[in-house]
Amino acid sequence: MKKYFGLLVCVFIGLLLVSGIVSADDVQKVAIILDPVGVNPFLTQVVDKFAEVKAAGTYPMEYSVIECADDTAWSENIRASVEEGYDLILVVGWQGADPLNEVATQFPDKAQYVIIDTVCDNENVKSYIFKPQEAAYLIGIIAGMVSADAGKPEGPFGGVHANPGQGSFEWRYGYMEGIKSVNPDVTNENFIFNYTKSYTDAPTAKELALQQAAQGCVFINAASAVADFGTFEAALEKGFYTSGQDYDRTSPDNLNIITTQVKYTGIVAGMIIDEFFSTGIQPGVVSLGLAEGVVGATYITDDGVNPRNTEVLTDEIVARAREAADAIISGELVLEVPLEEDYMK
Amino acid sequence: MNFNKLKKNLHFLTPLGQPVLAIGLALIVGAAVIIATGESPLKIYGIMLKGAFGSKYYLLTTLTRATPIIITGLGAAICWSSNYMGIGGEGQMIMGGFVCAVACVHLPGPLWFKLIAGVILALAAGGAYSLLSAWLLDKFKMSLAISTLMLNYAGAYIAMHFVQNVFLDKSGDAKLVQTQMIDEAIQLPRILSDQKLHWGFGIAVLAVAATWFLMNRTVFGYEARMSGYNIDFCNYGGISSRKIMYSVLILSGVICGLAGVIEVLGVNYRYVHNTYVSASYAWIGLNAALISGYNPIGILLTSIILAGISTGGAAIARSTSVPLEISSIIQGCITLFISARIVIRFRRGKKPVPAPLNGGSAGRIVSDPEGGAAV
Numbered sequence: 001m002k003k004y005f006g007l008l009v010c011v012f013i014g015l016l017l018v019s020g021i022v023s024a025d026d027v028q029k030v031a032i033i034l035d036p037v038g039v040n041p042f043l044t045q046v047v048d049k050f051a052e053v054k055a056a057g058t059y060p061m062e063y064s065v066i067e068c069a070d071d072t073a074w075s076e077n078i079r080a081s082v083e084e085g086y087d088l089i090l091v092v093g094w095q096g097a098d099p100l101n102e103v104a105t106q107f108p109d110k111a112q113y114v115i116i117d118t119v120c121d122n123e124n125v126k127s128y129i130f131k132p133q134e135a136a137y138l139i140g141i142i143a144g145m146v147s148a149d150a151g152k153p154e155g156p157f158g159g160v161h162a163n164p165g166q167g168s169f170e171w172r173y174g175y176m177e178g179i180k181s182v183n184p185d186v187t188n189e190n191f192i193f194n195y196t197k198s199y200t201d202a203p204t205a206k207e208l209a210l211q212q213a214a215q216g217c218v219f220i221n222a223a224s225a226v227a228d229f230g231t232f233e234a235a236l237e238k239g240f241y242t243s244g245q246d247y248d249r250t251s252p253d254n255l256n257i258i259t260t261q262v263k264y265t266g267i268v269a270g271m272i273i274d275e276f277f278s279t280g281i282q283p284g285v286v287s288l289g290l291a292e293g294v295v296g297a298t299y300i301t302d303d304g305v306n307p308r309n310t311e312v313l314t315d316e317i318v319a320r321a322r323e324a325a326d327a328i329i330s331g332e333l334v335l336e337v338p339l340e341e342d343y344m345k
Numbered sequence: 346m347n348f349n350k351l352k353k354n355l356h357f358l359t360p361l362g363q364p365v366l367a368i369g370l371a372l373i374v375g376a377a378v379i380i381a382t383g384e385s386p387l388k389i390y391g392i393m394l395k396g397a398f399g400s401k402y403y404l405l406t407t408l409t410r411a412t413p414i415i416i417t418g419l420g421a422a423i424c425w426s427s428n429y430m431g432i433g434g435e436g437q438m439i440m441g442g443f444v445c446a447v448a449c450v451h452l453p454g455p456l457w458f459k460l461i462a463g464v465i466l467a468l469a470a471g472g473a474y475s476l477l478s479a480w481l482l483d484k485f486k487m488s489l490a491i492s493t494l495m496l497n498y499a500g501a502y503i504a505m506h507f508v509q510n511v512f513l514d515k516s517g518d519a520k521l522v523q524t525q526m527i528d529e530a531i532q533l534p535r536i537l538s539d540q541k542l543h544w545g546f547g548i549a550v551l552a553v554a555a556t557w558f559l560m561n562r563t564v565f566g567y568e569a570r571m572s573g574y575n576i577d578f579c580n581y582g583g584i585s586s587r588k589i590m591y592s593v594l595i596l597s598g599v600i601c602g603l604a605g606v607i608e609v610l611g612v613n614y615r616y617v618h619n620t621y622v623s624a625s626y627a628w629i630g631l632n633a634a635l636i637s638g639y640n641p642i643g644i645l646l647t648s649i650i651l652a653g654i655s656t657g658g659a660a661i662a663r664s665t666s667v668p669l670e671i672s673s674i675i676q677g678c679i680t681l682f683i684s685a686r687i688v689i690r691f692r693r694g695k696k697p698v699p700a701p702l703n704g705g706s707a708g709r710i711v712s713d714p715e716g717g718a719a720v
Contacts, residue, residue: 031663036669064663064664066659066662066663067662067669068659069655069658069659069669069670069673070620070623070624070625071617071619071620071623071624072410072612072620072623072624073624073655073659075541075612076406076410076656076659077659077663079402079406079541080396080402080403080406080659080660080663081663083400083402083403084663084664094520094521095521097521098613106539117520118520163522164509165509165513165522166513166515166520167520167521167522168520339515
């Protein structure tokens with residue numbers, strides 16, 4: 001009896017080991033390295049997509065969301081992910097470009113590497129970048145026409161953005177070009193841009209928006225991530241119109257948010273997961289815009305989750321913006337972002 | 346061996362008592378937070394320990410992070426031990442890093458010249474930035490704590506302005522506010538080729554030894570410490586407290602500038618806006634200086650522990666659901682408990698006198714009127 005029992009235990013342990021080995025081989029470990037997620041929709045969409053795919057059981061996958069507490073932590077976490085045996089290292093944010101470049105050069109075969117939102121100039125890395133200027137162009141058309149309807153065709157046009165500099169100029173460039181396409185008399189002097197220097201500082205965004213409203217802006221473009229809540233609050237108080245960012249931010253409680261410049265990072269996360277499990281990551285650079293359905297504007301390229309404020313965002317404005325969207329998608333209208341210092345001269 | 350003899354033999358460990366107590370209490374508070382998240386503190390601290398020191402890779406990562414903390418800690422210790430409570434290490438580090446990165450890329454001439462000139466200019470920039478606070482204190486009696494604190498913000502924005510508008514690296518998509526990368530030939534070499542630890546750590550260890558020697562074996566060190574003990578006694582004895590004030594603050598700025606230089610030459614190979622601020626190197630360095638009673642060797646060890654808490658904290662976040670902020674809570678509690686020690690002594694009507702940098706009498710107290718401190 002003891003002999004059979006011992007044999008049974010051995011078989012059982014053997015099965016456990018074998019199943020362990022099989023599962024260890026099959027289940028792929030993914031490290032998602034990013035800024036603290038909080039309620040930043042740019043990041044929550046990525047994390048939510050991974051949660052959705054895992055819950056659906058489409059692929060045998062385990063993933064860790066690794067938030068970087070400070071700029072130095074990007075380098076440490078990317079390197080540690082290689083050390084800890086992750087199969088796919090997905091970096092979301094431009095802060096990770098330099099450290100990822102170094103790690104991908106040093107350990108080309110230890111993992112597959114992807115970065116979102118910037119180009120990592122490395123033959124082992126796949127970079128996904130966006131064309132936010134295309135969506136911002138549509139927002140510009142809306143801003144220009146809404147302002148004209150309010151009797152101010154030449155502005156001033158406001159913008160509360162996160163950071164100054166070339167890195168975020170693609171937002172401003174598209175917005176300004178869109179407005180200029182509506183009214184060619186508008187010049188760079190008709191724009192007021194202020195910066196929160198933070199993605200979360202809503203009180204500062206509100207103060208800046210209030211100051212722009214006091215200078216007569218009918219439309220203020222909000223592009224500072226979570227800090228946009230401050231601009232929205234100011235819009236409700238002062239009555240100017242605004243647009244959200246990343247995912248549909250319109251609300252029945254705040255009809256002054258008339259559209260949103262969307263960026264569907266969740267779609268990109270889905271693309272990455274599919275590629276990783278089907279062919280493996282193919283290094284290179286992929287640029288995603290209106291044609292790929294990754295960026296857009298609520299009510300222009302997408303249906304909104306709330307009814308459109310038709311009194312302000314009229315059918316005429318929507319038709320004009322959709323016409324521009326079609327031109328961009330067909331390649332008839334190409335928006336190449338110049339250097340800010342050249343454009344603003 | 347009787348108890349008194351044992352106590353006498355272990356007397357040299359006395360300075361470690363309060364820091365160990367503070368760290369212990371902070372870990373207890375951290376354990377309470379971990380329990381609140383539904384995890385086991387022992388398991389989490391185990392992961393933290395492994396993530397900080399558990400393998401060659403983790404240990405070397407911790408030492409890499411500890412390097413700027415050690416150096417800024419030394420800078421803070423020099424001025425605080427002389428009773429000048431400067432908290433401008435961050436601004437001075439930014440100035441050092443920024444000037445070094447710009448000089449090493451944009452100065453004309455051969456690479457060796459760029460490197461030498463870049464380092465000299467960067468150290469001078471750190472010193473000069475601290476000199477500004479010293480001058481404001483000397484001429485206008487401006488609070489050193491306030492002027493140095495405000496100059497931290499000014500420094501960050503001055504560097505940001507120049508990087509963004511003059512020295513921006515436009516080779517890629519220019520999304521990061523950063524200068525161009527310095528030439529590979531003038532980068533600090535790695536101690537091990539496949540690890541991040543660079544010879545800047547060796548420089549930090551040398552700086553520890555140099556600071557200990559300076560403060561304990563030279564006339565300048567003696568005068569600076571005397572100034573810290575009792576500024577009136579110092580003046581009465583014929584030592585110019587004004588000269589001491591300028592000297593220690595400039596030296597402190599130079600050392601903090603060195604931390605920026607090391608980060609540029611050994612880690613980022615360029616100046617990247619916000620890197621030093623977001624990592625709080627100078628503040629953690631100040632924390633290390635306070636915990637260790639301004640003892641350079643204590644600063645070395647404490648900096649490694651504090652860096653380990655940060656890298657270990659990241660390991661927790663990588664492998665559990667416990668939030669990343671747990672390491673920040675522990676570090677904050679350490680500061681709180683160390684500060685509590687100072688406040689309690691202050692309320693007893695006695696002024697805590699900084700320890701001499703040999704560490705032999707951390708936390709010694711002498712009676713002293715309140716007016717002497719230049720804060």
